[in-house]
Amino acid sequence: MKTLKIAIQKSGRLNEKSVEILKNCGLSFENYKSSLISTVTNFPLEILFLRDDDIPEYVQDGIADLGIVGENVIVEAGAEVNYLQKLGFGRCTLKIAIPNESQITEIAQLSGKAIATSYPVILEKYLKENHVNAEVRTISGSVEIGPGLGLSDAICDIVSTGGTLKSNGLKPFSEVMKSEAVLIGKEGSDLLPEVQELLQRIRSVLRAKETKYVVLNVAKSNLKKVVDLLPGVKSPTVVPLFDEDWVAVHSVIAEHDFWEKINRLKAAGAQGIVVMPIEKIIA
Numbered sequence: 286m287k288t289l290k291i292a293i294q295k296s297g298r299l300n301e302k303s304v305e306i307l308k309n310c311g312l313s314f315e316n317y318k319s320s321l322i323s324t325v326t327n328f329p330l331e332i333l334f335l336r337d338d339d340i341p342e343y344v345q346d347g348i349a350d351l352g353i354v355g356e357n358v359i360v361e362a363g364a365e366v367n368y369l370q371k372l373g374f375g376r377c378t379l380k381i382a383i384p385n386e387s388q389i390t391e392i393a394q395l396s397g398k399a400i401a402t403s404y405p406v407i408l409e410k411y412l413k414e415n416h417v418n419a420e421v422r423t424i425s426g427s428v429e430i431g432p433g434l435g436l437s438d439a440i441c442d443i444v445s446t447g448g449t450l451k452s453n454g455l456k457p458f459s460e461v462m463k464s465e466a467v468l469i470g471k472e473g474s475d476l477l478p479e480v481q482e483l484l485q486r487i488r489s490v491l492r493a494k495e496t497k498y499v500v501l502n503v504a505k506s507n508l509k510k511v512v513d514l515l516p517g518v519k520s521p522t523v524v525p526l527f528d529e530d531w532v533a534v535h536s537v538i539a540e541h542d543f544w545e546k547i548n549r550l551k552a553a554g555a556q557g558i559v560v561m562p563i564e565k566i567i568a
């Protein structure tokens with residue numbers, strides 16, 4: 286079997302969740318802060334811990350077969366890699382922001398202005414598409430202090446809660462791109478059986494995260510109404526109870542409409558509803 290290499294962030298916003306998803310795939314490895322490479326003991330895989338900016342090129346050049354990194358970093362690097370799977374964490378938006386007191390209301394008004402960013406490639410492309418001729422000032426971090434220091438008229442940086450913008454007297458102006466962490470592979474790596482296996486495991490973990498396991502009791506007279514609300518993986522399991530007029534129903538429900546479903550189940554006669562997390566769902 287070929288030993289694969291996967292590059293993940295060494296420390297920072299994506300490190301913890303990247304390690305967690307690999308562990309949830311059943312992979313055993315040491316995660317010492319000091320080691321830059323770790324060998325998985327129960328799968329042919331080595332984990333490389335890198336600065337996130339370096340990951341797209343490592344994968345493009347085949348030094349690593351796979352990588353976990355934000356889409357923003359991949360696009361900025363202009364790396365030619367395959368997107369294998371969105372991972373549902375590290376969600377953020379690259380936005381242009383302006384000082385609270387700024388009078389700018391239309392994108393054309395950014396022409397002739399200076400915009401500070403750590404994402405010059407993405408920003409230049411966005412400005413070009415919008416026919417804006419602004420000066421892009423590249424800085425490597427703490428971009429939000431740019432306008433306050435007189436370095437720029439606007440900024441383009443990552444926004445999640447908006448707290449950093451707010452505490453620096455800035456307001457969002459326009460959205461440049463949305464991003465989340467993705468699993469990437471070098472050209473053709475998805476054909477390798479080891480990559481297929483890992484992908485299948487990752488998808489099982491993601492599917493499980495989107496769903497909850499539900500057990501509830503219902504009078505037989507209300508069973509049809511309750512079952513109609515619960516499709517389950519295929520169809521719900523119905524188990525007899527000691528009281529012959531009642532049954533227990535086991536099923537799964539989606540996280541996104543969880544509360545709405547629970548309220549409808551209660552209204553349909555469900556009682557003693559127990560909800561449990563699911564570890565994996567194998568398709």
Ligand SMILES: Nc1ncnc2c1ncn2[C@@H]1O[C@H](COP(=O)(O)OP(=O)(O)OP(=O)(O)O)[C@@H](O)[C@H]1O
Nearest residue numbers: 294297298299336337338355358375376377443445
């Ligand atoms: N506030 C945020 N909320 C959600 N995701 C974020 C946030 N900030 C950044 N990200 C995502 O996490 C990625 C890593 O962010 P981080 O701040 O750890 O990067 P970094 O400082 O460049 O790290 P490194 O030391 O690896 O170069 C970003 O490229 C982006 O995709």
Ligand SMILES: O=P(O)(O)OC[C@H]1O[C@H](OP(=O)(O)OP(=O)(O)O)[C@H](O)[C@@H]1O
Nearest residue numbers: 298426427443444445446447448449450
């Ligand atoms: O909208 P918010 O929730 O406030 O998040 C946005 C901030 O998060 C990121 O920085 P981070 O905190 O990761 O620090 P960094 O600049 O050292 O990367 C990003 O560069 C913003 O500054």
Ligand SMILES: [Mg+2]
Nearest residue numbers: 336337338339
């Ligand atoms: Mg970085």
